[in-house]
Amino acid sequence: MAVPAIRIDGLTKRYGTSTALCDLDLEVEPGEVVGYLGPNGAGKTTTIRLLLGLGRPTAGRAEIFGLDCQRQAVAAHRRLAYVPAEASLWPSLTGDETLHLLGRVQGQVDLGYRAELIGRFALDPTKKVRAYSKGNRQKLLLIAALMSRPELLVLDEPTGGLDPLMEQAFRHSVGEARDRGQTVFLSSHILSEVEALCDRVAILRDGRLAEIGTLAQLRHLSALTVEATFDGVPPDLTGVPGVTRAIVDGCHVHLQLQGPIAPLIEALAGTGLRGLLSREPSLEELFLAHYGAADDELTRDHVPVGVSDGDGDRP
Amino acid sequence: MLATLVARRAVRSGALWGLVFAVFIVVQTSAYTSQYTTRAARAGLARAYGTNLGLNALLGQARAINTVSGWAEWRFIGILTILGSVWGLLTATRLLRGEEEAGRLDLLLVGQTTRGRAAIQATAGLGAGLLAMFVMVAAGTIIAGSRASVGLSPGHCLALSAALTSGAAIFLAVGALVSQLASTRRRAAGIAGALLGVAYAIRMVADTNASVHRLIWLSPLGWIEESHPLTGHNLSPLLLVLVLTMTTAVAACWLARRRDVGAAVLADPDASAPHDRLLGDPIGLAVRLMRSTVAAWLLAVAAFAVLIGTTAESAASDRSGSSGIEQSLSRLGGHGSPVADYLGLTILVVALIVALIAASQVTAICGEEADGHLEALLVRPLRRTSWFAGRAALSILVLAVAGVVGGIGTWAGAATQHAPVGFGTLIAAGLNVVPPALLLFGVGALTYGLRPRVTTRVVYGYLAWSSLIELAGGLVKVSHWLLDTSVFFHMTPAPATKPDWTAAAVLAGLGIAGTVLGGLCFDHRDLQNA
Ligand SMILES: Nc1ncnc2c1ncn2[C@@H]1O[C@H](COP(=O)(O)OP(=O)(O)O)[C@@H](O)[C@H]1O
Numbered sequence: 001m002a003v004p005a006i007r008i009d010g011l012t013k014r015y016g017t018s019t020a021l022c023d024l025d026l027e028v029e030p031g032e033v034v035g036y037l038g039p040n041g042a043g044k045t046t047t048i049r050l051l052l053g054l055g056r057p058t059a060g061r062a063e064i065f066g067l068d069c070q071r072q073a074v075a076a077h078r079r080l081a082y083v084p085a086e087a088s089l090w091p092s093l094t095g096d097e098t099l100h101l102l103g104r105v106q107g108q109v110d111l112g113y114r115a116e117l118i119g120r121f122a123l124d125p126t127k128k129v130r131a132y133s134k135g136n137r138q139k140l141l142l143i144a145a146l147m148s149r150p151e152l153l154v155l156d157e158p159t160g161g162l163d164p165l166m167e168q169a170f171r172h173s174v175g176e177a178r179d180r181g182q183t184v185f186l187s188s189h190i191l192s193e194v195e196a197l198c199d200r201v202a203i204l205r206d207g208r209l210a211e212i213g214t215l216a217q218l219r220h221l222s223a224l225t226v227e228a229t230f231d232g233v234p235p236d237l238t239g240v241p242g243v244t245r246a247i248v249d250g251c252h253v254h255l256q257l258q259g260p261i262a263p264l265i266e267a268l269a270g271t272g273l274r275g276l277l278s279r280e281p282s283l284e285e286l287f288l289a290h291y292g293a294a295d296d297e298l299t300r301d302h303v304p305v306g307v308s309d310g311d312g313d314r315p
Numbered sequence: 316m317l318a319t320l321v322a323r324r325a326v327r328s329g330a331l332w333g334l335v336f337a338v339f340i341v342v343q344t345s346a347y348t349s350q351y352t353t354r355a356a357r358a359g360l361a362r363a364y365g366t367n368l369g370l371n372a373l374l375g376q377a378r379a380i381n382t383v384s385g386w387a388e389w390r391f392i393g394i395l396t397i398l399g400s401v402w403g404l405l406t407a408t409r410l411l412r413g414e415e416e417a418g419r420l421d422l423l424l425v426g427q428t429t430r431g432r433a434a435i436q437a438t439a440g441l442g443a444g445l446l447a448m449f450v451m452v453a454a455g456t457i458i459a460g461s462r463a464s465v466g467l468s469p470g471h472c473l474a475l476s477a478a479l480t481s482g483a484a485i486f487l488a489v490g491a492l493v494s495q496l497a498s499t500r501r502r503a504a505g506i507a508g509a510l511l512g513v514a515y516a517i518r519m520v521a522d523t524n525a526s527v528h529r530l531i532w533l534s535p536l537g538w539i540e541e542s543h544p545l546t547g548h549n550l551s552p553l554l555l556v557l558v559l560t561m562t563t564a565v566a567a568c569w570l571a572r573r574r575d576v577g578a579a580v581l582a583d584p585d586a587s588a589p590h591d592r593l594l595g596d597p598i599g600l601a602v603r604l605m606r607s608t609v610a611a612w613l614l615a616v617a618a619f620a621v622l623i624g625t626t627a628e629s630a631a632s633d634r635s636g637s638s639g640i641e642q643s644l645s646r647l648g649g650h651g652s653p654v655a656d657y658l659g660l661t662i663l664v665v666a667l668i669v670a671l672i673a674a675s676q677v678t679a680i681c682g683e684e685a686d687g688h689l690e691a692l693l694v695r696p697l698r699r700t701s702w703f704a705g706r707a708a709l710s711i712l713v714l715a716v717a718g719v720v721g722g723i724g725t726w727a728g729a730a731t732q733h734a735p736v737g738f739g740t741l742i743a744a745g746l747n748v749v750p751p752a753l754l755l756f757g758v759g760a761l762t763y764g765l766r767p768r769v770t771t772r773v774v775y776g777y778l779a780w781s782s783l784i785e786l787a788g789g790l791v792k793v794s795h796w797l798l799d800t801s802v803f804f805h806m807t808p809a810p811a812t813k814p815d816w817t818a819a820a821v822l823a824g825l826g827i828a829g830t831v832l833g834g835l836c837f838d839h840r841d842l843q844n845a
């Protein structure tokens with residue numbers, strides 16, 4: 001078997017008494033695109049900093065292409081590129097100068113691709129970093145990472161500040177990297193992005209791995225989303241086996257169904273059912289099912305009105 | 316909201332420095348009264364010091380120092396005004412431009428009525444910090460003055476406290492003004508520091524040469540000296556201080572109202588053609604990022620070196636019978652010619668600037684990490700230890716060059732006056748000021764390896780402590796182990812005596828050991844998040 005692109009083995013990181021990451025095991029095969037999801041403070045950034053040798057683990061170890069992330073960091077870094085969530089670069093350098101410097105330190109640059117990326121992301125490289133907006137700084141970091149065509153791309157919420165057009169350019173570039181056989185480890189809070197790009201998804205919660213698998217596997221684990229429309233007042237379906245989170249909205253009922261669908265069909269017979277819609281959950285719903293709508297503010301924007309559990313404190 | 320935020324931090328820092336000043340005042344006063352008990356002893360002291368132009372150049376003109384009042388006034392104004400001014404410019408630029416640069420001001424300004432109002436609030440916050448410092452200093456002077464052996468009236472104590480905090484007041488305002496002009500905290504502090512340097516240099520020249528003493532009115536530091544709060548009866552120079560402070564503060568608020576948040580009056584161009592020459596590796600990058608700052612520092616070293624060189628001959632020839640000086644000055648064992656004696660003392664200014672360079676180098680290294688820039692390098696194939704070693708070596712080189720520049724400058728200045736000191740002697744004297752700076756750098760590097768977040772405070776705190784000890788130790792005997800803690804203490808006063816190269820090597824060795832150890836610790840810890 002090939003050497004895994006990333007191998008994390010019992011990785012633990014404590015800050016004082018608080019545990020940011022607890023006994024994490026994870027493997028990423030070469031050529032895979034893996035999404036790394038989790039609410040704020042779950043430990044995604046911590047994991048990545050340990051992978052890069054920026055942080056020192058409390059216990060456990062990690063390897064990149066078989067190279068120890070702590071002791072062989074330089075060799076590992078030759079084969080990867082990283083985009084952080086917050087772009088902080090030298091304000092007095094221009095975009096061009098920054099790319100030149102980072103390329104020289106990286107030691108390998110595809111100059112043609114670099115020019116193509118600058119065009120694709122519509123970046124004006126003659127400007128100084130201090131004059132760039134947050135989005136433009138983020139683009140600069142993306143270009144700097146992609147232009148070296150690394151075997152492994154480690155991306156930590158890389159699209160914060162990008163507009164939809166640039167988000168598109170980003171997806172295109174990651175797709176390109178995947179097609180070339182590059183491995184991508186993408187931490188993200190934009191679920192549609194992960195859904196569109198990733199082969200496998202790992203979900204982290206409170207520093208522990210909550211779930212890992214392909215999107216299809218995760219969907220099986222999870223409930224089916226059912227929307228039923230009635231002629232009159234909907235019946236009470238909460239007692240039906242497998243039904244969770246039933247929400248009544250006028251003559252509509254919105255519910256999650258776990259397990260076989262037969263009991264629900266039986267319960268619906270003769271209730272004045274006008275329409276029935278069922279679909280597999282989106283990653284969004286998987287995510288919410290794991291964390292509950294209320295405890296993750298990141299996804300608040302994505303929650304359609306009326307689907308929430310109706311906590312009283314939401315404005 | 317903004318006022319409270321700035322005020323809270325300014326008050327904390329002002330009170331802390333004020334406390335240090337107060338302790339200094341109390342300790343020094345009691346040392347004077349217990350050590351120079353008789354009239355004859357004080358007369359001897361006055362003979363030795365009143366005529367020592369080296370000390371006059373460093374601290375200002377001594378007047379009636381055979382009395383507690385005259386001595387306290389000279390001593391405390393000379394030392395604490397400078398430290399207060401440095402505090403003022405660092406605090407103002409940090410709390411105004413520094414916060415703005417970090418983007419934290421944007422958040423605070425949401426919901427503020429106007430930009431101008433916010434500027435007034437921030438300035439008021441700085442004023443609160445100044446008040447805190449004044450209260451502490453006043454408490455210190457009143458405690459010291461109320462003792463029977465000192466006997467200063469509360470009015471005199473308050474006047475002295477006002478004079479002692481005048482430098483802080485002026486440079487808080489100057490710091491607020493340059494924070495509007497410059498686009499980065501470092502540049503703002505640089506401009507304010509240059510202004511302080513010019514003010515100090517003018518005062519130094521005026522106090523060294525009686526024929527040009529009138530120049531003193533060109534320097535705000537001169538006004539403070541001329542106020543003589545304890546020995547004179549004319550506090551009107553302090554009115555000048557008040558006027559200058561108020562106008563500067565008003566100008567700062569006016570400028571603040573007329574610009575955007577985050578922008579600066581002296582903005583740099585936002586685009587330029589690429590200059591890749593130095594950008595091939597991290598060391599080149601470091602050179603490029605610090606070249607203008609280092610050039611400014613070296614210019615300051617050269618300027619002060621030339622200045623003390625040119626004043627040496629006249630100072631030495633003016634001097635009349637100060638034979639007692641060798642005995643009463645523990646560290647200034649003047650065995651050389653009068654010119655060499657003068658230089659041996661005044662070169663302390665150069666030593667202080669070189670030590671400041673060391674501190675600023677440590678701060679710059681810390682800043683690279685704290686700003687998150689270092690991360691962009693270290694996630695690439697670059698070993699942490701090689702980055703650190705290269706960066707530290709560059710800093711040490713800068714310190715050595717600064718020492719040589721100091722020596723050459725002093726020699727050039729002295730040569731214009733045909734003063735009888737050799738080139739080699741002065742180069743040696745210049746190099747002689749490097750080891751204390753190296754030691755400070757080593758302490759800073761070690762702290763950086765262990766606790767990066769406190770490094771800046773530790774380095775500047777240690778430097779302030781060392782300067783206080785140094786300036787205090789010369790006159791009033793301080794216990795030896797206390798003197799030992801100063802980075803300057805084991806520096807011989809070359810060219811007055813021959814440099815003690817063994818002691819220098821020990822200082823330098825300790826500094827380098829600290830640097831190496833710091834590098835190892837740095838390699839083993841987490842990199843700080845931006
Ligand atoms: N330098 C640090 N010191 C103390 N706690 C930290 C530090 N960095 C992260 N943490 C804590 O570790 C946890 C995980 O943080 P992080 O990895 O940044 O989460 P994520 O990237 O998933 O949002 C959080 O609770 C955070 O507060």
Ligand SMILES: [Mg+2]
Nearest residue numbers: 044045085157
């Ligand atoms: Mg994160």
